[in-house]
Amino acid sequence: SGGAGAGLLFAGRLSPEKGGLEAIAIARSAGMPILLRGQPYDAAYARLLEPFRDDPWVRLLGPVPRSRLWAEMAQAAAVLCPAGWEEPFGLVAAEANACGTPVVGFRRGGLPEVVAEGVTGILVDPGDVPAAALAVREALALSREACRRHAEATLDLEAVLDAHERLYRRMATGGRQ
Secondary structure (H helix, E strand, O other): OOOOOOOEEEEOOEOOOOOHHHHHHHHHHHOOOEEEEOOEOOHHHHHHHHHHHHOOOEEEEOOOOHHHHHHHHHHOOEEEEOOOOOOOOOHHHHHHHHOOOOEEEEOOOOHHHHOOEOOOEEEEOOOOHHHHHHHHHHHHOOOHHHHHHHHHHHHOHHHHHHHHHHHHHHHHOOOOO
């Protein structure tokens, strides 16, 4: 049971490696409004974003406390994670899933370990904006409950610590446990 949400959301530093401009391109190609939460990383990147301040489909707003961001994530149709680098972990994707919101992003870095492909989000080849725009439509049909269950089962701090402890015990016993 997918649905809910009034548009797309991008959260993070507004910089080339995080993919803010790609998020705008994905949203426009998908025909959906987007809210970008974050600070421009440098003056040159801020200049690239400036033309979108007059676009009625794009809202560029500053950062907010985590609790407010989570509320906005929960209200979004999907959260975009079009990273332009090998991000070691996808905190925004994990938070989105914990809020019950599917993710659309580029298949790189740690994102494939955070997003359960076809269950909690859709990942596409890095840089493929047209495929990501198509993936937005697929993501809208994903179960928001499944996103939340996945986050609770695999991304919860206690679950992660338990998994690490099991791995360390197995390594310490030479795999005999």
